[in-house]
Amino acid sequence: MDDMPRTPPWDIPTPSFRHGLDRNYLGRSAEEATRISQEIDEDLLASKKALDKRRRAVQILLLGQSESGKSSVIKNFQLAFAPKEFEKERLVWRTIIQLNLIMSLKLILEILSHEWESLITPDGRNPHPLTRELRRIRLSLSPLLFVGQNAMQIIGPGTEDPHNVCVRPGSNWKALIRERLDLSLDLDLNSTCVKDERRDRNGNLNRNRRSQNPLTKEIDPTPVLVASKNDIEELWKDTRVRAVLKRRGVKMEEMPGFFLDDLGRIADQDYVPTDSDIMRARVRTLGVEEHRFLINRGLELGSEVYIIDVGGSRSQRPKWIPYFEDGKLPLRFVPVHWTDLTECAAVQTILFLAPLTFDRALEEDPEINRLEDSLMLWREICRNKILAKATLILFFNKTDVLRRTLEAGVKVKKYVPSYGDLPNEVGPVTKYFCDKFRTYHQKLSPVHRPFMYHETSAIVNFYFNLAGRYLND
Structure with missing residues (x-):
């Protein structure tokens, strides 16, 4: 076996079909490489233009x-x-203003709870005359607080400030609110509610009516806020409540995002924020945020x-x-x-x-x-x-x-x-x-x-x- 002559490797013939296969493969590889190179050049050029x-x-x-x-x-x-972008965001700020109001209510209820629960006697009784009334108001406002909590989890998930509307940079929270509100309106207009209930006395479609779809309520506090208007007003105007806040050194009127004095306007189905309302709205950004204006x-x-x-x-x-x-x-x-x-x-x-x-x-x-x-x-x-x-x-x-x-x-x-x-x-x-x-x-x-x-x-x-x-x- 060792004495048998060997054929040099360069003399071994290659099947002809391999040549065609290699040429096709190499051709496709070259085209792919050219395409990738062009994409890289285009990306570099676009990056340079953006940087300039x-x-x-x-x-x-x-x-x-x-x-x-x-x-x-x-x-x-x-x-x-x-101003064009400002106008597009007006209804987004409506949601933030409503949440500011809900956060103020939440703070007041917590302060009242701490104040009156501290008066409980050893036998478990609380002689304070507002205890029963506080429980009633707190119970009636619980749906509003629940909606506010849901909305905060959507626009500011993971934030831990219980008394402020907080968002994280890069979360695109404005677009998220706008998208949810648009979806809610579409669901309202295309709801499966009975048609007679969706029209006014003249037979016209009532576009302001809110459906019972949960997606409407999870981001838009409007219907619950409107329904809670009287209870909120009763709580805020109570002189005994004001006395507790003063004794605790809490100046609600001086806090950012204070809107309780504007309840009559805000707790309305057709409320649209004024420029001044938007300026006063409070959103706390947790980090560095970039704002681009055209x-x-x-x-x-x-x-x-x-x-x-x-x-x-x-x-x-x-x-x-x-x-x-x-x-x-x-x-x-x-x-x-x-x-x-x-x-x-x-x-x-x-x-x-x-x-x-x-x-x-x-x-x-x-x-x-x-x-x-x-x-x-x-x-x-x-x-x-x-x-x-x-x-x-x-x-x-x-x-x-x-x-x-x-x-x-x-x-x-x-x-x-x-x-x-x-x-x-x-x-x-x-x-x-x-x-x-x-x-x-x-x-x-x-x-x-x-x-x-x-x-x-x-x-x-x-x-x-x-x-x-x-x-x-």
Whole structure:
């Protein structure tokens, strides 16, 4: 066997059909490779165009502690420069306003329960005259609280704040509410209800009637809220309930998202929020959220503006760090939907909101004064070398709250001893705190830059011309 001659491998003939198979296979492989290469080139080109477009857009970073009015500023901006989108979201805000009202009711009922349950005698009796009435009202309002809880689980699943409407960034909660409301309307109009029950006395289709489909109720509190209107009004107007709230130091009227005084309008089947209602609506965002606006009024039509709203509570502030880490640009922002973190867009302007609420403490830390916390944040931003070229614009927000506080006789020097015996009036108080912010701005800024500040109330439509001038510049 070893002596037999061997045929060199290059002389072994290959069947002819293999040649055809290889050519077809190689041809298909080449076509597939070309297609993939073209798709990659197109994706790269599209990414470059998107990046170039993003770089040409106006980039604004909105900073401030929790409840400083950042969300109201964003809504004001949208109303001023992107009114078409603002109008599309009006019914979405109706749901949020209704949930704000439900959260207020929930807080009141919890406070009353703690107050009156503490009066239970050793033999199990509660002598308080409102105990039985509270149980009745709480029972009658339980369907409304249930609907509110269901709605919150849909738009803010996993959030654990029992007294605020909370959403997570990137959850697209507005589109989710709009989709659910549209579905509810479709189910109503195409319901299997008896036709005679679906028409008014003239035989016309009643489009305002709500069906009993559970999808309608899980996101839209309107029918239950309307049915509960009298019980809510009775609870809120009861002087004994007001006394309990006052004794507990709870000022419902000063809380964000307070609408109990507007119950007559809101608990109506045909309620549509006003612009002012939308400005006052409270949604707490748990994290960093980007808002994109396509300008369709004022400024340059068709241009884009991005406003980045970062969480203001102390627990959220570690998430600010990525915005201050890059040494090449004054400030950088990486959208959550980008996967290539090597490219970012520079933020040109920082809007810093400092509410002049000198008599209040942080919700998450009652030992820290709100205004002192704002001063601390302002110092850190002013001294940051990375932000040396960024334009800083300071808004003394909630001047309406400051005016009410001073008119109520609250003395500034009680909370800010250094204020001394200066006049307890809006003008001198504002000037005093303005001088403090100005001093830190001048002393701590790495390079000279103008000190720009404005007194505002985020609930009122403000600074449209002012904002337009800054954006054009």
